[in-house]
Amino acid sequence: MRLNTLSPAIGSKTGKKRLGRGLGSGLGKTSGKGHKGQYARKGGYHKVGFEGGQMPLQRRLPKVGFRSHMKPTRAEVRLDQLERIEAEVIDVAVLKAAGLVNIYADRVKVVKSGELKRKVTLKGVYATAGAKQAIEAAGGKVEE
Secondary structure: OOHHHOOOOOOOOOOOOOOOOOHHHOOOOOOOOOOOOHHHOOOOOOOOOOEOOEOOHHHHOOOOOOOOOOHHHEEEEEHHHHHHOOOOEEOHHHHHHOOOOOOOOOEEEEEOOOOOOOOOEEEOOEEOHHHHHHHHHOOOEEEO
16 A cells, blocks of 8 residues: 555545536525525624524523532442441541542541441541441541
8 A cells, every 4th residue: 555545435525515606506696595694695694592683592491400519529428338348447548449439539428327336437537426426336436
């Protein structure tokens, strides 16, 4: 194969339309622009979504939804998930390594859901009041 023998596949390239070259060309007279109207005229342009002065669809519909920018950096862990981690001292790095929280999480909170039967120490991990009680009842402690 040589560079001078390469050519595009048949049908992959189409020729430029030659507008306004007589009726026989199929693109004569109005040059494919139809009759009159804004698009037929020189400089016939309007913004995306413009509906001729009518209230555009994106403004007729109500605003909906909310996406928190804090969500990727916050995470929750249940007590029964803490039960499965072998480490005695649990911090954010241990939770990330165990795959329980997002790698971008910088604040983690333990919520009271499920049971905790063994002693664990939380370092730099927040806990709800109920979760804190459950951890202390199991012999553990929460250090913030």
